[in-house]
């Protein structure tokens with residue numbers, strides 16, 4: 001008689017923002033491609049983000065399903081508000097209500113854990129209560145933060161040593177104590193929930209070493225060669241167990257997979273590729289500020305002027321929809337679109353970012369330093385202009401500019417939720433030129449290409465991320481006696 005080895009079953013429960021759900025969809029496919037049965041927990045309106053990818057992976061015999069839980073109405077958010085949607089700006093009160101709503105997921109999560117008894121729960125860092133929920137059923141809980149080892153180390157050292165409380169003003173620089181490198185920050189670049197009393201509701205956004213220590217460990221979307229010193233520091237000095245399995249975006253091999261991450265793209269992927277195919281290698285700058293940033297018309301106008309003055313061709317993603325009755329939109333300089341015809345493309349809405357970044361025509365990336373975007377830029381081997389806005393983006397900027405040395409800062413100084421610190425067109429022009437023209441630009445490009453190659457090797461058979469993923473799966477299997 002042959003005894004069947006039961007399949008390892010993992011639950012994934014991401015926070016409801018695109019920057020967390022997109023890499024979770026990739027992680028689900030990554031684990032499923034190694035024979036793990038994966039269930040993604042989410043709410044009705046967020047399910048389509050995962051189901052499209054699941055449909056495509058069915059042909060590849062991957063075992064992924066979605067478990068739907070209702071979004072709690074008790075939080076008092078408008079109907080249909082199931083992700084932290086910032087398309088029309090966002091009030092702190094809404095963020096607080098949203099965070100409160102997520103705490104109400106504990107009960108339905110526990111019901112699912114009891115019913116299906118998965119071998120592991122990977123829950124978002126913003127669900128700190130999930131560790132207790134999993135413990136009740138003896139299920140190991142892994143934390144997914146969705147940022148770099150570097151940013152997690154900076155966050156912990158700031159929380160542990162509080163250097164920002166020892167400076168005289170918001171703009172006085174300080175060094176983050178006890179890190180392997182000299183990392184200089186200012187108080188105004190730190191998340192407001194670290195520098196101001198934003199109340200209990202926001203506390204879960206502050207990185208917590210206790211949470212990370214109490215959990216089974218961390219899953220990190222990064223690769224060892226990119227930030228080895230900080231991966232070691234995180235594990236050996238801070239003493240937190242972690243497995244690096246990224247860049248997870250590289251699990252998307254086909255054009256459709258690359259084009260349909262997150263939302264449906266506003267531009268047809270073939271049209272997008274045709275436009276890029278008509279350009280010379282490394283000649284196009286790609287500009288995109290992730291899924292949440294929401295600039296003012298005045299800021300968009302400065303970007304347009306800066307791009308035009310830089311003389312570079314560009315592919316610019318703007319989150320504002322085009323209105324039919326305006327001949328020229330008020331955020332564009334007069335005659336801009338006409339002058340830029342053939343030279344620049346503006347996409348209003350959602351772009352197939354990974355597909356674009358990987359195209360040989362793309363030679364630079366202006367990014368808000370969301371970790372997914374940075375890692376996608378690194379994987380594509382392109383130098384970057386760093387334009388951090390909020391979250392942990394100012395830490396990620398330091399990694400790119402000071403440690404990896406594959407980017408230049410545009411010069412934002414102030415952490416401002418969603419709208420960001422204002423940047424003039426001169427600074428934009430200067431930064432774009434710095435990554436495209438001259439010896440320094442060439443150096444950055446060569447370094448970026450090397451990291452891009454390393455990223456691809458990390459996820460190939462026997463690469464560092466491939467091996468860490470195997471090690472995690474083996475450990476979880478052994479734990480259950482498989």
Ligand code: UDP
Nearest residue numbers: 019022290291292350351353370371372373
């Ligand atoms: N993204 C995309 N098209 C867009 C905007 C964003 O595909 O037009 C994807 C991008 O590739 C990345 C994610 O959305 O995977 C954004 O995550 P990130 O951490 O960079 O920033 P956030 O949106 O969380 O600020």
